[in-house]
Amino acid sequence: MSRLSVPPPDDVTDGAQGVLDTIGAQFGFVPNMFATLASNPTVLDVVMTLQGSLSRVLDAKTRHTIALAVSQANGCDYCLAVHTYVSSKFGGMSSDDIDLARAGSSVDPKRAAVARFAQQVVESRGQVSDADLAAVRGAGYTDPQILAIVTVAVQVLLTNFINNVNQTDVDIPAVSAASTSG
The missing domain is CATH 1.20.1290.10 (AhpD-like)
Structure with a gap:
């Protein structure tokens, strides 16, 4: 069982919800890791920005x-x-x-x-x-x-x-x- 909490939908900021919506469209669902990261929108942004930037460095x-x-x-x-x-x-x-x-x-x-x-x-x-x-x-x-x-x-x-x-x-x-x- 996960040890960190996933925020209730009403507690997810609009910006974080937008990110989760994009991830959900890609995967067909929102993986638990991203749902958990939504509890800290800055951390979610750091992870997503890093992943996006690094998608250009190697095939x-x-x-x-x-x-x-x-x-x-x-x-x-x-x-x-x-x-x-x-x-x-x-x-x-x-x-x-x-x-x-x-x-x-x-x-x-x-x-x-x-x-x-x-x-x-x-x-x-x-x-x-x-x-x-x-x-x-x-x-x-x-x-x-x-x-x-x-x-x-x-x-x-x-x-x-x-x-x-x-x-x-x-x-x-x-x-x-x-x-x-x-």
Whole structure:
């Protein structure tokens, strides 16, 4: 059961309600995480602005791969469910590629390097080795793209932390456990 409260509809500000309406139109419902964030419109705005801004820094499949890899490394069941749903329904990723991303890999060698690097960023709390950087560079990523990878990973950590603290009730089809070896 979620540990933070979802505001009653009458307590949601007009601005936050507009955001929830947009999310509801995209998903067909308002996921619990966003309903909870509506209790603090500033936090909802920060999360949505960050997600919107970062949607321009890397291609969608790479961002989905990072989200899945980071959510798996951080043990966020809610985010795994959301990112699996979004990656499949909107991102065009196969279930095999979703499972591989969660395990720090991909069917695409370049995205496999991103998944491994993103998980290393999480597991090392950003203290990646020279070899980690060399591997992601060797896959073809530039330093500006590496900055984007780290920023997307941190944005995913933000929602992972929110949902792990809240123990947000999963309202999206739950995902099964995947291998974490890559």
